[in-house]
Amino acid sequence: MSKQLLKGNQAIALAAIKANVEAYFGYPITPQNEVPEYLSKYMPELGKAFVQAESEVAAINMVYGAAGCGKRTMTSSSSVGIALMQEGISYICGSELPCLIVSVMRAGPGLGGIQPSQADYYQATRGGGNGDYHVIVFAPESIQETINLIKEGFEVADIYRNPVMILADGLIGQMMEAVDIDAPYNKRTPVKHEFGTTGTKDHPGHRNIISSIHLDPADLEAHNLKLEKKYLEVIKNEIKYEMIHTDDAEIVIVAYGSTARIARSTIETLRAQGVKIGMIRPISLWPFPYKAFNELPKTVKKILVTEMSLGQMIDDVRIGVKGRWPIAFFGRTGGIVMDPDEITDAALHFERGIRE
Numbered sequence: 001m002s003k004q005l006l007k008g009n010q011a012i013a014l015a016a017i018k019a020n021v022e023a024y025f026g027y028p029i030t031p032q033n034e035v036p037e038y039l040s041k042y043m044p045e046l047g048k049a050f051v052q053a054e055s056e057v058a059a060i061n062m063v064y065g066a067a068g069c070g071k072r073t074m075t076s077s078s079s080v081g082i083a084l085m086q087e088g089i090s091y092i093c094g095s096e097l098p099c100l101i102v103s104v105m106r107a108g109p110g111l112g113g114i115q116p117s118q119a120d121y122y123q124a125t126r127g128g129g130n131g132d133y134h135v136i137v138f139a140p141e142s143i144q145e146t147i148n149l150i151k152e153g154f155e156v157a158d159i160y161r162n163p164v165m166i167l168a169d170g171l172i173g174q175m176m177e178a179v180d181i182d183a184p185y186n187k188r189t190p191v192k193h194e195f196g197t198t199g200t201k202d203h204p205g206h207r208n209i210i211s212s213i214h215l216d217p218a219d220l221e222a223h224n225l226k227l228e229k230k231y232l233e234v235i236k237n238e239i240k241y242e243m244i245h246t247d248d249a250e251i252v253i254v255a256y257g258s259t260a261r262i263a264r265s266t267i268e269t270l271r272a273q274g275v276k277i278g279m280i281r282p283i284s285l286w287p288f289p290y291k292a293f294n295e296l297p298k299t300v301k302k303i304l305v306t307e308m309s310l311g312q313m314i315d316d317v318r319i320g321v322k323g324r325w326p327i328a329f330f331g332r333t334g335g336i337v338m339d340p341d342e343i344t345d346a347a348l349h350f351e352r353g354i355r356e
Helices: 008-018 034-045 056-068 080-084 086-094 121-125 143-160 170-174 196-202 217-237 257-272 290-295 314-321 340-351
Strands: 004-007 023-026 049-052 073-077 099-105 136-138 163-169 176-179 241-244 251-254 277-282 284-286 302-307 327-331
Touching: 004 008, 008 034, 008 099, 008 143, 008 163, 008 170, 008 176, 023 034, 023 056, 034 049, 049 056, 056 073, 056 080, 056 086, 056 099, 080 086, 080 121, 086 163, 086 217, 099 143, 099 170, 121 163, 121 284, 136 143, 143 163, 143 176, 143 217, 163 170, 163 257, 170 257, 241 290, 251 257, 251 340, 257 277, 257 302, 257 340, 277 290, 290 314, 302 314, 302 340, 314 327, 327 340
Parallel strands: 023 049, 023 073, 073 099, 099 163, 136 163, 251 277, 251 302, 302 327
Antiparallel strands: 004 176, 136 284, 241 277
8 A cells, every 4th residue: 555645626637537537628626626637738739639718607517418429528617606507416316427527515595605604515415406416425524535436436327328427526626635545445347337428439320410409308318217217217226325333322423525624533432421422424415325324222211413504414314314313403614513522512402402
């Protein structure tokens, strides 16, 4: 194992290169600017396509075109940039094409600020595009996990012919860690699909047409039902989560990404004080790990949701809890990263019944 010190955004770019990305299209926006900066230097040297598009709208449509040519392709952006891409993402889902989208969240709404946030949970898991579609969403808590999920994400996108989003935040993008860029990951079996313009190469006379338009309602319904069948397979196979000190827990924190990393310190502090506390860390945000709540022991009395927002993941937690335990929420917004002591205080207040 050989480790090197990398900034998060640099690691994102390098992981994509290691995953054999063939084409990148994007537009600069803080706090992920180092991703296209790094790729703009190295992808041309490797004989691969790098294009700084005139806008995020253009970038996602270039991704659409390159994916339709059978190329392993990606984009990266942040919050307001991802918002502009929603129509194109819906087109890509409707056309059943694979791609990787990296979203490094910043504070909002609107232009907001450039500090870390997790207020794009709805945007990622519910989507702002039209129609019955889903994007597969993975949320890492460290740079190493980001690297691993990017590599796996390309493969998952290929398997399901569907966009995969890596949902990070400005903290992961801007911090530095010692990582192993070649560390083992959950490698998936490559899948060769015949789709898009590649259909004419191996099958002379055969013509594949890329489109998400179905003007006949019966045809469109059949297409949506086909997509639903695929999404059910994603739910069956791609749920990811981590259970931390939940075997005897009385309070269970639910947190993802950077907030989960911060909450680990809370758990260590309170465990040392005799408080039985644990955590569910969702790694896949869509599909959400509702089944994790069925694994909680009878000792559990309360659930504390914490994220860098005013409360978005809490809706999915309520679905998973099914009314079995009271739920409290603690969050910071506007780009403020909570301190471990703040989560500790919130957990203690909740444990004493003050926040119920």
